[in-house]
Amino acid sequence: EVQLAESGGGLVQPGGSLRLSCAASGFTFSSYNMNWVRQAPGMGLEWISYISNDRTTTSYADSVKGRFTISRDNAKNSLYLQVSSLRDEDTAVYYCARGFFLLGVFDYWGQGTLVTVSS
Amino acid sequence: DIQMTQSPSSLSASVGDRVTITCRASQGISSYLAWYQQKPGKIPKLLIYAASTLQSGVPSRFSGSGSGTDFTLTISSLQPEDVATYYCQKYNSAPWTFGQGTKVEIK
Numbered sequence: 342e343v344q345l346a347e348s349g350g351g352l353v354q355p356g357g358s359l360r361l362s363c364a365a366s367g368f369t370f371s372s373y374n375m376n377w378v379r380q381a382p383g384m385g386l387e388w389i390s391y392i393s394n395d396r397t398t399t400s401y402a403d404s405v406k407g408r409f410t411i412s413r414d415n416a417k418n419s420l421y422l423q424v425s426s427l428r429d430e431d432t433a434v435y436y437c438a439r440g441f442f443l444l445g446v447f448d449y450w451g452q453g454t455l456v457t458v459s460s
Numbered sequence: 461d462i463q464m465t466q467s468p469s470s471l472s473a474s475v476g477d478r479v480t481i482t483c484r485a486s487q488g489i490s491s492y493l494a495w496y497q498q499k500p501g502k503i504p505k506l507l508i509y510a511a512s513t514l515q516s517g518v519p520s521r522f523s524g525s526g527s528g529t530d531f532t533l534t535i536s537s538l539q540p541e542d543v544a545t546y547y548c549q550k551y552n553s554a555p556w557t558f559g560q561g562t563k564v565e566i567k
Contacts, residue, residue, distance in 0.1 A: 378504075386496070386504065386547055386558040400554045403461075436503065443509055445551025446494050450503040 343367040345451030363420040363437030371415035374440030379433035466559035479535040483548035492552035
């Protein structure tokens with residue numbers, strides 16, 4: 342069974358940083374592209390970052406470019422998101438999502454980790 | 461960037477009703493469109509990709525159609541378990557943008 346488990350969220354002050362993690366199991370992690378998608382409280386979904394299975398390609402939404410960094414460790418079946426220079430509008434549940442065979446489609450999602458940016 | 465606009469934002473229908481949700485792209489995206497369902501308090505679930513292909517395990521009462529700029533998600537006979545917010549998403553190129561969502565409730 343495919344499982345994705347995020348961790349690392351919490352309360353952080355504006356301008357602060359966090360490292361989000363996603364532990365994957367139940368599939369060959371190194372064969373799949375991975376993504377981060379976030380959802381602000383009561384709001385819709387926003388794709389924010391992508392990394393290819395072999396780490397050679399990354400992509401970011403304009404809203405986080407230059408502040409967030411995606412990475413992965415295929416030996417540890419883990420996906421990461423370093424979030425920095427946080428703003429109030431970054432408050433959201435952050436989901437890791439497995440890439441489908443079609444680039445940009447997400448077939449499995451984790452339960453999410455909440456990041457709250459507040460002073 | 462291409463914008464995705466869904467209508468209506470919310471709807472209320474009776475069990476057994478046929479429900480249609482529309483998604484419009486600000487530019488043509490061929491058939492690079494997916495639909496997701498998010499039940500209250502739950503994580504999103506992939507329903508349809510390539511505008512009309514049902515993901516494995518999704519009930520056949522769900523269907524999708526369209527290409528270019530105009531797309532629809534149809535629930536042929538609404539069931540209580542279909543109460544959810546539905547999102548369209550374009551994936552022809554990054555950024556992979558979602559629509560704002562359509563909340564479906566039972567009347």
